[in-house]
Amino acid sequence: xxxxxxxxxxxxxxxxxxxxxxxxxxxxxxxxxxxxxxxxxxxxxxxxxxxxxxxxxxxxxxxxxxxxxxxxxxxxxxxxxxxxxxxxxxxxxxxxxxxxxxxxxxxxxxxxxxxxxxxxxxxxxxxxxxxxxxxxxxxxxxxxxxxxxxxxxxxxxxxxxxxxxxxxxxxxxxxxxxxxxxxxxxxxxxxxxxxxxxxxxxxxxxxxxxxxxxxxxxxxxxxxxxxxxxxxxxxxxxxxxxxxxxxxxxxxxxxxxxxxxxxxxxxxxxxxxxxxxxxxxxxxxxxxxxxxxxxxxxxxx
Ligand SMILES: C[S@@+](CC[C@H](N)C(=O)[O-])C[C@H]1O[C@@H](n2cnc3c(N)ncnc32)[C@H](O)[C@@H]1O
Numbered sequence: 001x002x003x004x005x006x007x008x009x010x011x012x013x014x015x016x017x018x019x020x021x022x023x024x025x026x027x028x029x030x031x032x033x034x035x036x037x038x039x040x041x042x043x044x045x046x047x048x049x050x051x052x053x054x055x056x057x058x059x060x061x062x063x064x065x066x067x068x069x070x071x072x073x074x075x076x077x078x079x080x081x082x083x084x085x086x087x088x089x090x091x092x093x094x095x096x097x098x099x100x101x102x103x104x105x106x107x108x109x110x111x112x113x114x115x116x117x118x119x120x121x122x123x124x125x126x127x128x129x130x131x132x133x134x135x136x137x138x139x140x141x142x143x144x145x146x147x148x149x150x151x152x153x154x155x156x157x158x159x160x161x162x163x164x165x166x167x168x169x170x171x172x173x174x175x176x177x178x179x180x181x182x183x184x185x186x187x188x189x190x191x192x193x194x195x196x197x198x199x200x201x202x203x204x205x206x207x208x209x210x211x212x213x214x215x216x217x218x219x220x221x222x223x224x225x226x227x228x229x230x231x232x233x234x235x236x237x238x239x240x241x242x243x244x245x246x247x248x249x250x251x252x253x254x255x256x257x258x259x260x261x262x263x264x265x266x267x268x269x270x271x272x273x274x275x276x277x278x279x280x281x282x283x284x285x286x287x288x289x290x291x292x293x294x295x296x297x298x299x300x301x
Contacts, residue, residue, distance in 0.1 A: 127275075
């Protein structure tokens with residue numbers, strides 16, 4: 001990844017050097033523009049690393065202005081950390097062409113919903129789906145920040161994106177507008193087992209969901225929602241706890257839904273490293289769930 005791509009993906013400042021393919025050549029205008037676009041919490045760390053690289057001769061300085069630009073940044077960036085979690089726009093370079101810009105609040109872990117940051121299962125599901133050219137009409141459940149929905153819409157699919165949290169859905173709609181994927185992608189509130197499926201979802205060819213099996217309490221309502229769609233489903237599960245995953249598998253089988261493992265980071269551990277800048281803490285597995293075992297399922301995925 002090039003230097004500015006690393007910044008747009010919010011590569012941790014201390015890891016920037018390790019991911020650089022070559023010595024970056026930074027001009028004053030472009031560097032200032034890029035630093036201005038960074039949120040202060042991140043810009044501070046980037047400037048510190050740039051100063052270190054500059055002092056060690058690891059930056060090309062074609063205009064001979066870097067010393068001035070960096071000095072100005074060091075003295076003007078506020079020194080203290082702002083304790084309020086801030087929203088940020090992160091660019092995920094899934095492929096050269098598919099680069100969703102996703103609004104997230106990375107330091108907000110829960111706050112009523114876990115949908116304010118993008119989770120590893122979404123990254124893996126995205127890579128898997130774009131590698132396997134899925135069918136055209138897709139519904140996403142528990143979409144969170146909307147990485148999967150946005151990437152699929154950018155790849156030309158029609159996406160009905162849903163989440164149980166109204167604030168997450170409001171943000172989803174804004175993310176679709178930011179990425180100019182409306183009206184191919186639409187956002188709807190859908191609480192599993194409570195709300196009706198949104199319009200258009202009954203004719204979906206495929207249902208996708210990432211990191212939605214983390215709580216045994218919601219597994220029955222999630223499965224009943226999967227069953228309602230009558231479409232094949234791909235569910236990406238982060239294996240934080242084997243017993244929660246087993247509860248999901250058992251519940252699917254009890255409800256006569258066929259469940260098969262189709263992909264796992266166990267067999268390709270580095271496949272999303274370029275998107276997350278570190279090793280996976282827990283493996284991610286993608287399951288194909290067929291809601292009507294023994295009956296016709298739309299499209300084989
Ligand atoms: C761990 S986040 C995963 C978000 C996104 N798929 C990702 O991987 O980044 C789980 C998402 O499921 C949503 N969710 C949790 N329980 C739900 C329910 N009962 N009905 C609908 N959505 C729910 C949350 O609001 C949250 O956005």
